[in-house]
Amino acid sequence: MKKIFILILLIRIFLSLLPSYEVDLRGWRFWSDRMTTLGPANFYSREIFTDNPPGFLYVFWTIGEIQKNFLPEVQYGSVLSDLLLKFPSNLADLLTGFIIYLIIKKHKNQKTALTGFLLYTLNPAIFFNSSIMGQFDGSAALFSLLSVYFLIKNNRSPELSALSFAISWAIKPQSIVLVPLLILLTLTSQKPLRWLTAGFTFLISSLIIYFPFFPQNPLYGLYYVNHAMTGIFTCTSCFTFNFWGIFGNWKDDLINFFNLPLLYWGFILTALSFIPIFLFKPFLKRFREPFIYFTAAVSIMASFTFLTRMHERYIFPFFAFFLIAALLIKSRKLILFYIIYSAFNLLNLYFPYAYYNTELKLTPIFIDHLFRNFSFLSILGFVLFLILLVTYLKVINTRKE
Template sequence: MLKNKPREGTILILLLCMGLCLRIAAAVSIEGFSSDIHLFRNWAGTAADNLGQFYFKSSSDYPPLYIYVLFLIGKLLSFPAISPYTVLIIKLPAILADLATALFIFKVASKYHSRKTGILLAAYYLFNPAVWINSSLWGQVDSFFTLLIVAAVYLLTEKKLGFSAVFFTAAVLMKPQGIIFLPVLFFELVRTKKMGDILKAMVSAIITALIIILPFSLNRGLTWIYQLFAGTVAEYPYASVNAFNLYGLLGANYVNDAKTLLLFSYHRWGLILIVLTTLFSWLVYIKGNSRRFAFAAAMLQIMGVFTLATRMHERYLFPAIALAVFAWIYLKDKRLFFLAGGVSVTSFFNTFFILFHTSRIMDSSGYGFWLRIISLLNVLLLIWAAKTVFDLALNRKSDDNMF
């Protein structure tokens, strides 16, 4: 019987093929979030026409990294045989990123647990509704962004801090939310206290940034990237932008974040809570004193910022799903796997309601039962995550010399 048992590699290939087929079927079933698809289509065409002049000829608020992907999409869509599949092609990079992240999960879980565990975790991610609703139905690119973050943190755990800095920088230059995760690299550099690591990370980050930014910087200098980020951050000055978080719970969805809540404005409260979140993640990292806590710290960062900061969108919690899975792989506490399930549920419903019921959620008048329940659940999940990871840091294994 054992000889007839399928090899794990074959099972993994079958799972990946099934996951791909599911996503293709979902991708062509609906257009997705029409405004996002329309923007990606237009940006792809503009990038394909003249990549270097992209920001002169478009109103894009995206940092430059994903514009390279849109450039390739635009070139593909220029072929008449491909153009009928425009929506699928636009969604394809995120779909492939889903599969790559699942494969990543399998590889790392197989290394620290078993190949069977790797298969189960890869399947969990592949067929997680919160994952494929984002890429295959909505048509957003959070999966691509998440893959960059996962690669960055994994390389950090492998002591490859120069390469880790490359991926952290790439993530920041894809979405401003990448800044949320930069403290994790800082935590490790402070922990090791090695000047060589610090210099390697700095040089790698600078070179990566220049390579990505320079093609768009002809005749405009380098300050344009700062202006782009500043404009993107200021574009939605609201306590919550359809994010089911603390401010959603308080009824502040699409409420201007300059308004006062108790002593301070919503915006200032958000900044204060970002700082406190980062300090708590750092405390966990100090107490854990191990690279094993890198994924847990990254998970705390995104859960804390999404739940407590202003100007959050509905999809910003998405990376927490994969990060919680990796945190479980490294720290081996079942509570982290349940956290992955919890953020999957809240992320799915937040995305689902905005994708299919936008007209009822877009402003504070849409504040209703489900917004309250899911927002409260996200607050409770954050508290549980903080307690769980802090407990694990206090009770770390003293004999773990690998990290």
């Protein structure tokens, strides 16, 4: 296992040499330098684009300090500098793969566990996001997986779950879609005192994460950063093949429909989709954990499908949860769906990557074709979600306890 881990890490490092998603990586370089130069207390500014939660800023800060103190000759924007910026995401993906390996090995065998590790770490959609584009969704996915894992392993720890979720949320606020799952899991598996300790752990952990950035009032920092982030983009679908993409790309979600902004219609549709997902049996104690991971995966895709302001990469945490469920349930159909949706998401990731990296002149005819068929691809994405939802309801209600 150790040799395979190292080999895949080397493959990831090699892939990291490919051109990055410059639109965002320029921001990562700037934030890394700003953290090193000004420190966390002076990082946020209303005058400069700094509307990112602090979770991953600690990583950028660390990388900036390494460059400043140990690699002063390395310039921001150089190949080595970008390798450093991408390395934590690559490592997070491998750690997520290792957790998948441990979960599967506990219930199945080493061969199946290794298959899970490889299906995740060598998933083109996963490594394209982290190794090539340079995004850090994988780090949030790692802690999202841990937040659920700590609630369903033998010696359940809602406090460790709350800590993991606080970190995930501080990296990517989109992790909030797991809140219904985590709350229901905690309520059905823990005594009331542990509900309180879990909530307290989450609050204190979040304040500690935000404190260096807002030393005078970290609670205000929680509000300021997350409120600012919600207003950055007001698109229904931000290059995303989902329900809202059926009606076009980058439409304003503040437009009213029956006197209600499309933004709120997204909340309503998501809440309605959660009813069949959370109404049934996964939260009864006698049920096995494959269904919990399945529930997490479907709830993530439901949010990705119906919420507005979704970017193509926000589906990232789905893959780890769904792969675990597919392998534990031992369903070839679910594994096939994992492969198909991975390819579909890879196409979705490539779309903005090629469009914004104009200097590379990547497949301009193909990109034009994607624009012209955006609604069709979004219909396909919506249909894939419906197939998943129907399959989930069938599995969750027919599998033996």
